[in-house]
Amino acid sequence: MTVADDAIVIRIERPDVENSPTVASEVSGSRSDRAALLGFAARADCYQGLVLWHRYEALYSLLMAKQSELESDPSADAYTRLYDPLCQVAASYAVAAGVQHYTAERFVESAVACMERIPALGRMLRDGLINSASFRRAVEQTALVDDADILAFIDAEAAARLREVGGLSAARVETILGAIVAEHDPDAVTLTREEVRAAKRVQVNPLTDTASELIVTASAEDVAIAKDVLDAVIAGVCPNDPRTKGARRSDAAMARINGTDFVCECGREDCTARLAPADIASRCARIVLHVVVRKEVLEGTSQTAAHLDGHGPISATHIREMASRPDAVRRELNLDDVIAQASRPDSGYRPSAALDTAVRGLFGTCSWPGCARPAWKCDLDHVCEYDHADPSAGGVTCICNLNAKCRFHHGLKTHANGWVDDQIVDAAGVVWTEVTSPEGITVRQQALNMWLLPELGHLQCGHGSPTRREARHAGDEPERSLTRLQAKHRYRMQKRAANRRAREAIAHDAGAPPF
Known part of the structure; x- marks a missing residue:
């Protein structure tokens, strides 16, 4: 990839496999040929981060120009101030890109984050080390960090740690960054938890003429337990139940909410399902939510984040609240x-x-x-x-x-x-x-x-x-x-x-x- 003032030239080398196979059945070359094909299929899109970084840079330049223009214009009125530079640049981008204004504003905000707030992580996007989805999640995870010095430290620490850990899947990027934010700015995580607590809600979205989705917003630990409860319920169906695991969970959730029985749908007389209330209660009683936390955090002398199994990092404040629950059991690891x-x-x-x-x-x-x-x-x-x-x-x-x-x-x-x-x-x-x-x-x-x-x-x-x-x-x-x-x-x-x-x-x- 070559970046000049007037062009981005991308050259992607395609594996030159012997006999130039055109279908999978023809690929019978050496192990190195197969490795080349796999590497090409898995990594040939790494240029997308570079292109996205330059798109962010272009929008950021437009934003700075618009901001300078409005600041130097003595005739700017209240309406001009209402439609601030970010709003105006986003409106132009929305028209050019054919997207809604809300989507455009989120994109411009990501551009500002890339160039101003978390530039080290932005450079990782540019270098193809993290993908666009991981970067957008990083923008969300750092959005509430309002201290410039702390944000600069989090940005540098996260980039340094991500460059050395290897295997940067989206989940690993989110977990590592979440742990750093939770440790160095727990207030940002606390604000997020307070927003979630205040925004606890049940939302219904129609999907088709025969189906709708039910979205329940709750705390991380309550959601994790709820999912385990559903899995415990559906574990009692017999091997001949024709539904997918997702369909069973959906039916089990509706049954528990509506107060009806969840049943096996095999339709066989010799069904071996174990779905009696006592059987379900027995399986639910074995549900345990695991959290790994350092002893000094529970004692209040450290702000190191904890790890909630199935969720990821949680703040020290959050884990101390969880540890105070009457159903929490604490076991020290020697x-x-x-x-x-x-x-x-x-x-x-x-x-x-x-x-x-x-x-x-x-x-x-x-x-x-x-x-x-x-x-x-x-x-x-x-x-x-x-x-x-x-x-x-x-x-x-x-x-x-x-x-x-x-x-x-x-x-x-x-x-x-x-x-x-x-x-x-x-x-x-x-x-x-x-x-x-x-x-x-x-x-x-x-x-x-x-x-x-x-x-x-x-x-x-x-x-x-x-x-x-x-x-x-x-x-x-x-x-x-x-x-x-x-x-x-x-x-x-x-x-x-x-x-x-x-x-x-x-x-x-x-x-x-x-x-």
Whole structure:
């Protein structure tokens, strides 16, 4: 991409795959060909942030010119002041772009934010590191920060943290920025909560002649519990119920609001649904909302944000209010237990309660790039697979070898060929995960909640042997047939070692210390 005074020239290289396949069935080239196709499909739109940044710059220039013009015009009257520069520029943009005035004003406000309020995040948009949706969310999250010095710090801190964490999905960008805002300007978050509290409402929007949507606005924790209650209700239908999960939730919500029974719609005489009031009450009684918070926050000596499972960062004030609820249960996590009692006494495979909590709190969501499934609704996965037949030959149950994966991505890694994941703790105590696709594309990202639980990266593992063995020469291997699990171990250890060597070579060439 080349930017000149009179043009933006964008050149996107298209993979030159052998035989120039035109349909998917013809793609049978090398792994590098497939990687090139995947990289092109996934990242060829990165120029959009650059174009949007320059659109913002153009509108901002128009706004500054209009503002200067009105300020220097002695004949400006009350109506001119009413239709301020932003309003007038937005009106012009609305006509030219064919959008409503409200939409135009939001776009001009985003331009001002990009150039004035959060320019460092704006440059990340320009550089293609975050997309337009993530930037607009950043504008919303910082809208209530009115102290210029605090806003400048939040902007710089967020940009620095986002540039180093990797795997910048929209959910990760929102979570990281939300945590920074909640810690350094809790009043902005408090104002947002007060606005939500004051705006609690039920809204009905007609969609078609046969359907409408019901929107209920409530606090984050109440909404999270309500969704879990609906899931607990619909969990009782039999396997033959024909509805989608979304349709079941909708029917369950209407049934509870209207005071009617939620029923299975399989229509079979041998239906095994468990939807009696006692069954539903039993499942609802097991609903727990998890929050990870530092002890000093509850004691009132720190303003560090907390993490609400399924929602993201919440302010220190908010979590202290939640902790005072009569149904709140507080359990302290002893970090010594994470290493001393890593697994359950009766099973070296299953993590202890302390390690289970630490891993879920550290990752916050599914550790797979782009997945935002809440950690407490995920499985815990041994990155280097645990060998049940010979535990000493497989991955240990330890903080260095466990992360959260949703059921889908856990199964994908386990059963689909070619996927390799890895977990690394660097010299600074930062926990990183890597996922490599069958095409050879590797995405590396920090554990989402390193900002909240940095101590977990500095724990000294208690197991006697390294979790991952380096790849050995074939001549050193015993001459015997391998089980499927042993073959999988060998393949993934070799690929992980190769990935690390490649990454360290790149880091060395760039002058950065290898991890």
